[in-house]
Amino acid sequence: xxxxxxxxxxxxxxxxxxxxxxxxxxxxxxxxxxxxxxxxxxxxxxxxxxxxxxxxxxxxxxxxxxxxxxxxxxxxxxxxxxxxxxxxxxxxxxxxxxxxxxxxxxxxxxxxxxxxxxxxxxxxxxxxxxxxxxxxxxxxxxxxxxxxxxxxxxxxxxxxxxxxxxxxxxxxxxxxxxxxxxxxxxxxxxxxxxxxxxxxxxxxxxxxxxxxxxxxxxxxxxxxxxxxxxxxxxxxxxxxxxxxxxxxxxxxxxxxxxxxxxxxxxxxxxxxxxxxxxxxxxxxxxxxxxxxxxxxxxxxxxxxxxxxxxxxxxxxxxxxxxxxxxxxxxxxxxxxxxxxxxxxxxxxxxxxxxxxxxxxxxxxxxxxxxxxxxxxxxxxxxxxxxxxxxxxxxxxxxxxxxxxxxxxxxxxxxxxxxxxxxxxxxxxxxxxxxxxxxxxxxxxxxxxxxxxxxxxxxxxxxxxxxxxxxxxxxxxxxxxxxxxxxxxxxxxxxxxxxxxxxxxxxxxxxxxxxxxxxxxxxxxxxxxxxxxxxxxxxxxxxxxxx
Amino acid sequence: xxxxxxxxxxxxxxxxxxxxxxxxxxxxxxxxxxxxxxxxxxxxxxxxxxxxxxxxxxxxxxxxxxxxxxxxxxxxxxxxxxxxxxxxxxxxxxxxxxxxxxxxxxxxxxxxxxxxxxxxxxxxxxxxxxxxxxxxxxxxxxx
Numbered sequence: 001x002x003x004x005x006x007x008x009x010x011x012x013x014x015x016x017x018x019x020x021x022x023x024x025x026x027x028x029x030x031x032x033x034x035x036x037x038x039x040x041x042x043x044x045x046x047x048x049x050x051x052x053x054x055x056x057x058x059x060x061x062x063x064x065x066x067x068x069x070x071x072x073x074x075x076x077x078x079x080x081x082x083x084x085x086x087x088x089x090x091x092x093x094x095x096x097x098x099x100x101x102x103x104x105x106x107x108x109x110x111x112x113x114x115x116x117x118x119x120x121x122x123x124x125x126x127x128x129x130x131x132x133x134x135x136x137x138x139x140x141x142x143x144x145x146x147x148x149x150x151x152x153x154x155x156x157x158x159x160x161x162x163x164x165x166x167x168x169x170x171x172x173x174x175x176x177x178x179x180x181x182x183x184x185x186x187x188x189x190x191x192x193x194x195x196x197x198x199x200x201x202x203x204x205x206x207x208x209x210x211x212x213x214x215x216x217x218x219x220x221x222x223x224x225x226x227x228x229x230x231x232x233x234x235x236x237x238x239x240x241x242x243x244x245x246x247x248x249x250x251x252x253x254x255x256x257x258x259x260x261x262x263x264x265x266x267x268x269x270x271x272x273x274x275x276x277x278x279x280x281x282x283x284x285x286x287x288x289x290x291x292x293x294x295x296x297x298x299x300x301x302x303x304x305x306x307x308x309x310x311x312x313x314x315x316x317x318x319x320x321x322x323x324x325x326x327x328x329x330x331x332x333x334x335x336x337x338x339x340x341x342x343x344x345x346x347x348x349x350x351x352x353x354x355x356x357x358x359x360x361x362x363x364x365x366x367x368x369x370x371x372x373x374x375x376x377x378x379x380x381x382x383x384x385x386x387x388x389x390x391x392x393x394x395x396x397x398x399x400x401x402x403x404x405x406x407x408x409x410x411x412x413x414x415x416x417x418x419x420x421x422x423x424x425x426x427x428x429x430x431x432x433x434x435x436x437x438x439x440x441x442x443x444x445x446x447x448x449x450x451x452x453x454x455x456x457x458x459x460x461x462x463x464x465x466x467x468x469x470x471x472x473x474x475x476x477x478x479x480x481x482x483x484x485x486x487x488x489x490x491x492x493x494x495x496x497x498x499x500x501x502x503x504x505x506x507x508x509x510x511x512x513x514x515x516x517x518x519x520x521x522x523x524x525x526x527x528x529x530x531x532x533x534x535x536x537x538x539x540x541x542x543x544x545x546x
Numbered sequence: 547x548x549x550x551x552x553x554x555x556x557x558x559x560x561x562x563x564x565x566x567x568x569x570x571x572x573x574x575x576x577x578x579x580x581x582x583x584x585x586x587x588x589x590x591x592x593x594x595x596x597x598x599x600x601x602x603x604x605x606x607x608x609x610x611x612x613x614x615x616x617x618x619x620x621x622x623x624x625x626x627x628x629x630x631x632x633x634x635x636x637x638x639x640x641x642x643x644x645x646x647x648x649x650x651x652x653x654x655x656x657x658x659x660x661x662x663x664x665x666x667x668x669x670x671x672x673x674x675x676x677x678x679x680x681x682x683x684x685x686x687x688x689x
Contacts, residue, residue, distance in 0.1 A: 030657045034670040066659030200615030200654035238599050277562050279597030296557035298596040357617035363659035431616050
């Protein structure tokens with residue numbers, strides 16, 4: 001495959017598409033599919049045939065505002081229809097070439113206006129199982145440019161210049177990581193894509209892998225060229241069967257087109273990727289645990305250093321990046337590091353995909369430039385809290401993150417700002433809570449999660465989370481005392497400071513952040529045996545008092 | 547196993563294949579996999595018990611999985627689980643005595659935008675209400 005051949009494919013796809021008078025895209029991501037998007041697609045095809053119109057009905061990845069699903073977009077007008085079912089197919093086909101069907105039209109201008117789509121630029125526009133669709137949108141151009149025109153050093157320089165930081169949550173500068181692996185001695189080297197999206201409440205990586213799988217593969221191939229690796233692994237959760245099948249198809253197609261394999265683009269560069277399934281262990285998102293899992297062992301972390309960059313998979317230098325990080329690589333190579341650097345805030349560049357869920361009007365996937373205010377994400381893009389309730393907190397970073405209260409909503413989103421507020425960027429889950437959520441109960445939920453997910457290797461995490469859970473349960477059922485609260489705070493700092501890996505070190509974050517911003521709720525539970533949100537059951541406490 | 551060249555590091559892959567074919571991992575199959583891949587039995591058993599996705603008990607004829615991820619929890623998944631436990635008379639992770647229905651919880655199935663979510667024999671249903679869930683369980687019981 002050469003660049004000319006790529007352009008040829010892109011041209012023939014465009015010619016093929018031009019034969020159709022209209023394009024109707026149907027979102028088939030999990031949320032829309034669970035509401036009958038596949039039946040809708042069949043109905044659209046039938047309706048188009050019956051009406052005698054030449055319509056290209058395309059299945060696509062996630063279009064974003066899932067709460068409005070199933071979604072249909074008519075191109076080139078970009079008319080978005082929401083809550084469409086198979087019964088609406090005829091009306092949509094009838095409207096083609098005329099005025100849009102008003103009763104289905106979705107007006108989400110404010111939702112889309114504040115977004116900038118880099119990672120998600122193809123999701124909703126291509127059929128994820130067709131490599132040609134991806135190529136027609138400049139796919140694999142970056143890889144072939146890199147192979148024929150750039151040195152590995154040049155690639156690393158460009159990524160460094162872009163200021164991209166790891167999107168898995170830690171925010172380690174990607175260029176620096178690549179440089180370390182490139183310099184490390186050892187052969188062979190490996191690149192790994194972390195698709196073990198364990199953070200409950202987050203589904204960005206799933207949507208990227210399902211909606212635009214080639215972008216991840218292209219990013220990995222570029223990374224492999226830059227660091228000198230010839231073998232890659234994508235580690236995907238077994239809970240995402242669609243992502244696994246889409247990636248499998250994508251890998252097969254890429255091999256068939258000579259974009260993976262030996263002597264790619266007639267250069268000495270060889271690269272291939274294997275998929276590895278996770279098996280339901282949150283700790284495997286930690287890089288050393290993930291490596292253990294790929295090696296076929298229990299996913300227990302190892303102390304670092306040595307970092308995987310020096311000694312990773314089978315003791316060899318290994319580059320591990322998150323799905324979203326790899327998804328950013330191709331556009332950076334195509335548009336230059338400066339282009340990326342100019343987006344975002346001072347120390348956090350580019351865009352970030354968030355999964356907006358919980359008590360919010362427009363749930364779904366959003367991609368925003370770094371530095372945007374939380375308030376803009378929640379009120380303008382998310383449409384605010386529905387049902388007349390008031391906003392209480394937004395939880396970011398999953399079980400390792402924290403809850404951010406209403407008074408901090410005017411802070412711009414960046415790695416450093418979130419850390420300062422006692423939370424973390426995490427992989428990008430954003431769960432909105434209203435006045436019906438009890439913060440003590442939420443903290444207890446996360447600690448329970450960390451307790452069951454603790455791998456048990458180090459004591460602070462294994463025993464500490466269990467003790468914290470007991471204390472929080474006592475506070476929740478009204479039998480907690482002020483001594484319990486003091487002990488809880490003490491335990492938090494012990495677990496945070498002495499645990500081996502990220503899971504334990506960040507496990508107390510939900511407790512610490514709720515204690516910081518919602519301490520009065522804890523005190524209400526302890527002193528007045530009352531749950532302000534009426535979530536916790538205090539019956540046993542009343543008995544004790546009586 | 548052959549697909550991965552009997553590589554030892556493909557242990558998890560092999561166990562996945564067993565579980566998707568038989569529904570669970572019994573002692574015999576774990577022993578067989580360990581022997582074929584030349585990994586110690588302790589390692590194979592360790593892996594099978596470490597990962598939540600693997601089950602050592604046979605599942606019921608039907609399986610209902612309630613997602614217990616954060617977004618689902620905020621939207622009342624805990625109440626759904628409690629109602630299902632009461633209705634079936636079993637705790638989460640168990641199967642009814644007649645072997646008909648298993649009640650499982652998942653950490654997150656990634657359909658958070660439609661929370662709360664439940665899976666009925668693998669089919670994702672979003673914005674699940676208590677009534678809707680009990681209705682489906684009723685249908686299974688009648689069968």
